[in-house]
Amino acid sequence: MSDFLRTVNVTRYISPLREGGSLPALVDADDDFKYVLKFKGAGHGVKALISEFLGGEIARMLGFKVPELVFINLDEDFGRSEADEEIQDLLRASHGLNLGLHFLSGAITFDPVVTKVDEETASRIVWLDAFITNIDRTFRNTNMLIWKKELWLIDHGASFYFHHTWENWEKTAQSNFTYVKDHVLLPQAAKMDEADAFAHSRLTQEKLNELVDALPESWLEWEDLEATPDEIRMVYKRFLTIRLDHSQQFVNEAKNARNVFI
Incomplete structure (x- = not known):
C-alpha cells in the first residue's frame, strides 16, 4: 500500500x-x-x-x-x-x-458572475486543465468551490481521457487541448506564458513519477487491457513527461481560443 x-x-x-x-x-x-x-x-x-x-x-x-x-x-x-x-x-x-x-461543509459552488478570479490564478487553472486534459471545468459545471472565502478545485475525474481507449496516447500527449475553448476561466486567462513557466518550475519528473508510483496496484489491473500494472504506470509517466515537454502546444491553443472568445 x-x-x-x-x-x-x-x-x-x-x-x-x-x-x-x-x-x-x-x-x-x-x-x-x-x-x-x-x-x-x-x-x-x-x-x-x-x-x-x-x-x-x-x-x-x-x-x-x-x-x-x-x-x-x-x-x-x-x-x-x-x-x-x-x-x-x-x-x-x-x-x-x-x-x-x-467534505468541505458549507462550501458553495463557484459562480463566475459573482466571484472574479485574477488573471494569474485563472491562467494557472487553465494551464492545469489543459495539461491533464480535463474537459469538465465549464460554465455548466465549474467544479470549483468557495470555502472560507477561498477558491478550491474539485472533481478531476474527467481528466486523462486517453485512458478510456488507450489508443494513440502518445499523440494525445503532444496534442493541443481544443476543449479549452469551453473553460469557464478562459476569459481571465491572460497570462498563459507566465503560467507555463510557473508550472515547469513546480512539476519535476521526479515528483510526477513519485505520484504515478503511488497509484494502488488494485486500480491497475484492467480486464480490457493486456498490460501489467508497471506497464500501465509507465504509460502514465511517459504521458505526463511528453505533455510537459510539449506544453507550448496547449498554451498556444488556449491563447488563440481566448483571442477568439474576447
Missing part, C-alpha cells in the same frame, strides 16, 4: 450527493471525518479514480487548494442493509479501495 495518501475505512453511508452515473456519496470514516466517496464500481470505474487522484495531486503541486484526498476502504459486508437497490449494487461493486475527498 502506498503511503502517499492516508487510508481510512468507511463507517457509515450518509447519502448520495447527486443523481447520475457516478453517484458519489457522503460518508463517515473511522477518522471521524466526512468524505465525498468516489466509487470504483461506478461509471468509468478505477480510471475515474486514477484521474481524480492524479489530477487532484498535480493541482496541489501547483499550489491550488484541493480537498485532502484519501484512499478509502469499503468492507465487503458494508451496505447489505441498504434499501435502495441501485446504491446496494454500487456498494457491492466497490468493495476494497476507493477514493475519498474531504
